[in-house]
Amino acid sequence: MADENEDNKEYRWETGYEKTWEALEEDEDGLLESSIADIIEKSKRKRHADKIGVRLGMMRHMNVIVDCSEAMQDQDLKPTRHMCTLKLFEGFIEEFFEQNPISQLGIIVTRNKRAERLTDLSGNYRRHLEALQTQCSDPNYCIGEPSLQNSLELAYSTMRMLPTHTSREVLVIMGSLTVCDPGDINVIIQQLASAGIRCSVIGLAAEVCVYKLLARLTRGSYSVVLDDRHFRDLLSAQVEPIPMPESGDASLVKMGFPHHLSHGGKEAPFTTCMCHLEDGSSNNSTTNSNSNSNSNNTSSKLNKLGYFCPQCRSKYCELPVECRTCGLTLATSLHLARSLHHLAPVKPFDPLDVKTNLTSLPRKLCYACQKTFNEEKNVYRCGSCHCVYCLECDLFIHDILHSCPGCTIRPTPTPAITPTHHNHTNGGGPGVGDYSKKLKV
Template identity: 35%
Template sequence: MADSDGEYVEDLSDDELAAPAHADGSYGTRSKGGRQNGKKGDGRKGKGGRTKAAWEDIKRSWETVIEAEDGSLTVEALIEAEKRRRLMRDTTPLQRGIIRHLMLVLDMSFAMAEKDLLPNRYLLTLNYAVDFVREYFEQNPISQMGIVGMRDGIAVRISDMGGNPAEHIEKLRTWAEEQDPQGNPSLQNALEMCRGALFHTPSHGTREVLMIYGALLSSDPGDIHDTISNLLADRIRVSIVGLAAQVAICAELCTRTNAGDTSTYSVALHEQHFRELFLAATTPPVTHEGPSGDAQKQKDQPNGTATSTQSSLLMMGFPSRALASKDGVSFCACHNRPTREGYACTRCRAKVCRLPAECPVCGLTLVLSTHLARSYHHLFPLRGWVEVSWSEAVKSVACFSCMTPFPPVPKGKGAEAEQQKMAGVSESGRYKCQVCGNHFCIDCDVYAHEMIHNCPGCQSDTRGAAANGEVDGGGNGEAAVNGSQENGGADIMVVDS
């Protein structure tokens, strides 16, 4: 047998040998210049002097263009439309709780062994849970989270409430390797465990439960409606992402605990949709006055649930990083482990190894200024950029941020009519900031709105805050001071230095 795939020629009839090879190599994957009747053909040479196989020179036309009835539509345009769909959302500043306490509940019952989501629901959920933990603490650095599982009719604690993403990810990976889905889920047991974990959280933070539910049943020891009433009394909001069909009790649970908002319960259609629904929970929920239909009951609650969403004073400390001497090793108060570096509490001087954290000695919240800044963008999101027409595209030849060249402006009056127009997609490939007026590409549009949450053009503008519209809170949200008073954006914070 020949040494390489390019030199191998299967047994062919005389008619097949005499027939000319197809131009685009669609009749086979063998080399056109392979050996025929013991003689080497005049095929193209690849690396090492061997003859190239036909499949090595395939032009992947399906990745560049799709023919339509009224013209050609590029796949790049479809990808761009998908990116714009994620960005075209309401950017109205709303009151949100930026200090969150979230319990993640994962279904680990027999229903998660189904393979309608590859490789199966269980492994895909745990993989997405790892991504969710990273993104959650990236977008909410001063928040905390705990993880609970449902299996064998009970609730199991995977990780305790904490602000260290490495610990949560380690526990999730351990469960993925050592445990398999089995038994029935129990909504009531999982919610009661979440209630116990969120009971002692401070009143200035939000109390949330995010549940990934793959079953169509729930094995509960009691009346789950009593549990829902207790969740309302404790101001706990529940959101559910379903992996099967819609379940009536899940819809009722989410609607009652979210002031009648039905969007907090969704059913995933496929893997990508599941990931989008999962990661959408990284955005803090909008603060409500109280769930509709239960407002009168909450007014009678002794803990004052109806007025618990008002702003409150919060004491915070901003410690500096302290490096020990060459031989100086001390124990941290949070893990009781020897470390050479850490942060000293600004009130009691106790040492903690990482931030953000709550001082184990005096209970003071310790954060960095960068943590506070990264959480603030949820209150005043960056405005959406608008599409640029060909008539306005002559003002720019490259992206203001990354300097990527834009498509040249076509000549002729009928240029605009010949272009394929899709919802939200710019025909010129340019997107303009409504404040500074600079033009950006789609990749910078996505990066600015999903990662840095600031406009590079507005940040580099040296004309002052008045030019950017930041005096009256009408700018891009970088320094909208008055907006926090009008929209109730954040709690008033007292800094302990």
């Protein structure tokens, strides 16, 4: 909303003169990579600080709109924008389902002034990866101009009827500076905002007014990539669950925990799961198909193993999934446990300047990787166990590990200046007593 108030005051060329280049400093070799890395790291730490005390949406439905227009063939991202986007997007899909195992994702591509649905909303990440590799890997796939309006309307048609206890999101990866739409795009933007569908945009070229307007009205985020590493960080930021609106009511979600059906000692018959039932019908209707591929598809559909819905006995080959027969969400306890770290995230560590605090530190080494602090500019100390970590380990703990190694080992916090002592215990730990308190809050 601050951007809206600022835009209403005056035009950009009428604002005050800003020396934006002063934020960039050259290193000893005359390069700007260190300054860009500092900007990215500061944004990461700010993102971790904003997660504390925020109600998050654990069940997510996200449609990703990928630009496959002619502009994606530019080579400012190596080897091309299209190939770089596919490579990073594949990693994003795997990380998304790793951090959000009970969520669903769909892919929409826009090219040649149209919007095409590549995959439906599904929790099967292999289906998304196969669709990208088989249909979008061709360099000649990118043609024409994108249509943002058609893409948003296609995403809106599939997400407007979803339940309100799930977060509904749209992520737009756009490389073109222009769009070709059949009507007024402000209409669909207002519909998305009214429905509470959050839209975030990642631009590959430059800032565009309509992309910024879309993100602002739908309470999303809008960023322009600096390089491929920054592109990866922006995608990783979309992996974390978004805050739920304050107006949303807490509701209980009925879930089923399927099991392998017993046949009383008899050999289980070969059956087709509900996941590949539509694939079999579509393959039978298509022509000019390869006989080898048909035999492989048949062997993958007919099998003895599978997960059976406890409510309607429908068979599925992978979890989590939403039952197509009764609509029950099927998952395992492991999927719920993997989503648990979002409820109690690791608190941001306190930054310490190495030059002023190096002598007072009990250890001159990182507690995790044992790297010396002589080459570090800042180090970070846990507020509970007072263990000191380097920057790489700090980001690794908050992004991937989701638990402090010092707090896991030590039953009680140690003073910040006294030497460290390893007290190993068989149970308890700092997370047991504090964990129930965090959940009550």
